[in-house]
Amino acid sequence: MRDGAGVPLTWQSVRAEALRRISSGEWPPGAQIPNEAEWAAELGCARTTVNRALRDLAQAGYLDRRRKGGTRVPLTPVRRATLEIAIIRQDVEARGRAYGYRLLHDAAAPAPAGIRAALRLPEGAVLRHVLALHLAAGAPYCLEDRWLNSDFAPGATFETVSANEWLVRNLAYSGGDFTFYARPADAGLAALLACPEGAALFAVDRTTFAAEAPITAVTLTYAPGYRMTTSV
Amino acid sequence: MRDGAGVPLTWQSVRAEALRRISSGEWPPGAQIPNEAEWAAELGCARTTVNRALRDLAQAGYLDRRRKGGTRVPLTPVRRATLEIAIIRQDVEARGRAYGYRLLHDAAAPAPAGIRAALRLPEGAVLRHVLALHLAAGAPYCLEDRWLNSDFAPGATFETVSANEWLVRNLAYSGGDFTFYARPADAGLAALLACPEGAALFAVDRTTFAAEAPITAVTLTYAPGYRMTTSV
DNA sequence: AAGTGGTCTAGACCACAAA
DNA sequence: TTGTGGTCTAGACCACTTG
Numbered sequence: 001m002r003d004g005a006g007v008p009l010t011w012q013s014v015r016a017e018a019l020r021r022i023s024s025g026e027w028p029p030g031a032q033i034p035n036e037a038e039w040a041a042e043l044g045c046a047r048t049t050v051n052r053a054l055r056d057l058a059q060a061g062y063l064d065r066r067r068k069g070g071t072r073v074p075l076t077p078v079r080r081a082t083l084e085i086a087i088i089r090q091d092v093e094a095r096g097r098a099y100g101y102r103l104l105h106d107a108a109a110p111a112p113a114g115i116r117a118a119l120r121l122p123e124g125a126v127l128r129h130v131l132a133l134h135l136a137a138g139a140p141y142c143l144e145d146r147w148l149n150s151d152f153a154p155g156a157t158f159e160t161v162s163a164n165e166w167l168v169r170n171l172a173y174s175g176g177d178f179t180f181y182a183r184p185a186d187a188g189l190a191a192l193l194a195c196p197e198g199a200a201l202f203a204v205d206r207t208t209f210a211a212e213a214p215i216t217a218v219t220l221t222y223a224p225g226y227r228m229t230t231s232v
Numbered sequence: 233m234r235d236g237a238g239v240p241l242t243w244q245s246v247r248a249e250a251l252r253r254i255s256s257g258e259w260p261p262g263a264q265i266p267n268e269a270e271w272a273a274e275l276g277c278a279r280t281t282v283n284r285a286l287r288d289l290a291q292a293g294y295l296d297r298r299r300k301g302g303t304r305v306p307l308t309p310v311r312r313a314t315l316e317i318a319i320i321r322q323d324v325e326a327r328g329r330a331y332g333y334r335l336l337h338d339a340a341a342p343a344p345a346g347i348r349a350a351l352r353l354p355e356g357a358v359l360r361h362v363l364a365l366h367l368a369a370g371a372p373y374c375l376e377d378r379w380l381n382s383d384f385a386p387g388a389t390f391e392t393v394s395a396n397e398w399l400v401r402n403l404a405y406s407g408g409d410f411t412f413y414a415r416p417a418d419a420g421l422a423a424l425l426a427c428p429e430g431a432a433l434f435a436v437d438r439t440t441f442a443a444e445a446p447i448t449a450v451t452l453t454y455a456p457g458y459r460m461t462t463s464v
Numbered sequence: 465a466a467g468t469g470g471t472c473t474a475g476a477c478c479a480c481a482a483a
Numbered sequence: 484t485t486g487t488g489g490t491c492t493a494g495a496c497c498a499c500t501t502g
Contacts, residue, residue: 008477008491023403035468046492051469061316067469067499077400078318081410083462084293085311168309171255178313180460182414182434200432202414228412230315242471267487278473283488299480300487 009045014053017043022062022073029075033063036071081232085178087165088144088220092136100135103159104192108150115147118207119214126150130163133192139223140193146218167208167216174215176208180228183221193223202226241277246285249275254294254305261307265295268303313464317410319397320376320452324368332367335391336424340382347379350439351446358382362395365424371455372425378450399440399448406447408440412460415453425455434458 021027033039036054040047054071057063061078065071092099111119111127121127127147134142146163156166183203190197202222208215253259265271268286272279286303289295293310297303324331343351343359353359359379366374378395388398415435422429434454440447 010490029401037468046494047469048471048493049491051471052490055470065469066501068467068501069499070468076319076322078316078322079400081315081317083313083315085313087308090308090310168311169261175464177461177463180412180434181458182432182456184430184432198416198430200414200416202412202434224414226413229409231409232407269487278475279488280474280490281472283490284471287489297488298482299489300482300485301480302487 009043009049011049011052011056014039014043014045014050015056018053018057019062027073029073029077032070032072079232081230083178083228083230087168088134088142088162089165092134092141095136097137100138101160101162102133102135103130103162104133105129105131106158111147115217118205118217119147119149119209121214130158132158132162132164134162134164140195141223142226143189143192143221144218145221146216148216149214152215163216164218164220171208171210171215174208174210176206179205181205189221193221195224199224202228241275241281243281243284243288246271246275246277246282247288250285250289251294259305261305261309264302264304311464313462315410315460315462319400320366320374320394321397324366324373327368329369332370333392333394334365334367335362335394336365337361337363338390343379347449350437350449351379351381351441353446362390364390364394364396366394366396372427373455374458375421375424375453376450377453378448380448381446384447395448396450396452403440403442403447406440406442408438411437413437421453425453427456431456434460 018033021033027033034042036047036050040050043050054063054065058065058071059080061074061080063071064074086094089099089101107129108126109129111121111125115127116123116125128150130144130146130148132144132146133140134144144162144164148163153166153170156163158166181203183201185193185195185197185199185201187197189195189201190199193201195201201224204220205217206220207217250265259265266274268279268282272282275282286295286297290297290303291312293306293312295303296306318326321331321333339361340358341361343353343357347353347359348355348357360382362376362378362380364376364378365372366376376394376396380395385398385402388395390398413435415433417425417427417429417431417433419429421427421433422431425433427433433456436452437449438452439449
């Protein structure tokens, strides 16, 4: 509701009003809400402004929009959180600790079945296998176990700059999957990460594709105590 | 570059062109890029369109924009991924398994120090402590250990609908933090989640605030084998 | 076939942060 | 002070999808 047309409505205020109606039950789950033109007329602002507000809410998972179908409040709400995925060096430095890096292994090898499947490669494919340790204040921080398409980055050696950093800096807007899970430390991990065998470790599997072409699959396993944080 | 003004440029195509310039090195890290008006003139489209494209790239972490300061390519790229956080019941059903739920405990109690700190509550604060088990196909799936502001949801009993589900359905647009980590199963967790003591478990700590008021702090601990996935 | 959201345009004013 | 991005408007055309 708006008096005589003094202040222009912002898209944020339209979004706030929509959220109020959703959480107050005025727009219950499953309900179709007024279309953009109606709502713009009711509020006294341009349709573009309503569009921006509702588009934002849809992106956050609070609304479901489709052409001709209109806009609805989802029956089953889904919250979306944004993870910031930085280079490991930055991650360490942001925590106020000195970063270190050691390349452990770098050689071509036949890809194991799991990696082949993740990258959709045929049997017998040969990839470049890179193993490296990231350190924080001299202590093991994260083990990087990577399989990399050999056609890609043929010149790059990962002795001083990690593959992690090299790839992030040289690959804009690539797609892929992330999987987060907990795993126990086996003997090898325990030795490299300087933790007891069987310790609970946080790990991420990541696959990367650029323009449909498989680039790399990596497992990052963090030393005990690692926590990944985000806020909404 | 656009010939005689046939097809209108879409904001996606402008974004794609900007990405090309970033990844090709035409716009190196740290460089300031042309302002919106210049770029619009060069491409032959409205400034609004350029704005939409660059705003999108900034949100994804590929550009850094500030008023008067202009738009720059960040020196240290940060990728952003979106996590979809569903109700646990939905999560289980999406994996094609039958969902089950058991309330284990629900009583008021003085909040432990860690919870008080997370919710910024004074010493001596009393909260509602809820413990519940989520099941998938009859097997333990996730343990929900929650501390809830007693002023909030006074009427709700969590016997058939979990606090997790109740809160998501009744709290629109609340803010908070998520922390993901790995933890070993202690005796209590091992018994409840039917896993060996010491097993590596995936866990999430979540705090929720609505309009600056503390609502709830919860730890979700998943049975072994759980994986959280997202794609970019 | 028709209704809805998605987007582009051209112009305008404003808020913020450098210089 | 001034340049830059942030946003609003009014109007238009289009794409998708549902009935």
